[in-house]
Amino acid sequence: MDSQREPVRVVIVDDEQLVRMALRLVIDGEPDLTVVAEAADGDAALTVVDEQRPDVVLMDVRMPGRDGLSTTRELLARPMPPRVLMLTTFDSDDLVLGALRAGALGFVLKDTQPPQILDAVRTVAEGNPVLSPAATARVIAAATAPQSPHSRDSSRDAARRKLSALTGRELETAQAIADGLDNPDIARRLNIGIATVKAHTSSLFAKLAVHNRVQIALLVRDAEQ
The missing domain is CATH 3.40.50.2300 (Response regulator)
Structure with a gap:
């Protein structure tokens, strides 16, 4: 530092x-x-x-x-x-x-x-x-333990509603974050610049009302249940 x-x-x-x-x-x-x-x-x-x-x-x-x-x-x-x-x-x-x-x-x-x-x-x-x-x-x-059908469906539906507001590129960025990729790796996967990755990530924070990348990853996992 x-x-x-x-x-x-x-x-x-x-x-x-x-x-x-x-x-x-x-x-x-x-x-x-x-x-x-x-x-x-x-x-x-x-x-x-x-x-x-x-x-x-x-x-x-x-x-x-x-x-x-x-x-x-x-x-x-x-x-x-x-x-x-x-x-x-x-x-x-x-x-x-x-x-x-x-x-x-x-x-x-x-x-x-x-x-x-x-x-x-x-x-x-x-x-x-x-x-x-x-x-x-x-x-x-x-995070992936079996839940009651109602609880699982509720969390999945809520996550999918939030993710539905994203553009295609934003959704791809969210998925990459959930896969544990950092910004350079996301840029390589999506064939875009790091500045664009940062812009998409900032948009994810605003649209999904989250504070950090961990929350983005958890939302993606919830939507995939």
Whole structure:
């Protein structure tokens, strides 16, 4: 990261004090990152985010009171929201999937090694998604798990209605995003320039009312059910 830039401002939200302390020590040891506040629950998180205007929020999924999912939804519904990176354990798949649908940029496991956590914070600060390799397969499984016919049909129909508003090129771009391609790869697949890919992606954000590429991918997957 450019040393001339201001450090990425981070808020840590976790109900365990030892977890917050450990994360603060790791993050504050980096010149390009700084922890500006901590919160022990969702309500406190909303307050400190309003006060500090961080770039990234490290958000615990399971907390007493307002959990990480509802807090993430609230934060991302506000103007100029921070990027949210979820902290999770293996037993939180359903909530993590909900957080990704709500607009969180990704998740890391709490036992992830410090260098990988730091890389995840930096990646999310740039607006790019992070999915922990150790848990990605479990979340995909949760996303594709059998649902009741009504629930499956409802989510599929809602996704298809949203995608029906797209142009052909926008739909192709959305499919490429769902396939995990980055902008250069999308440009090669569609034989268009990277600037055009970026324009299509910006249009997808507006038309689909989403915050990031993860949400686009989930919509495409829902439509294919």
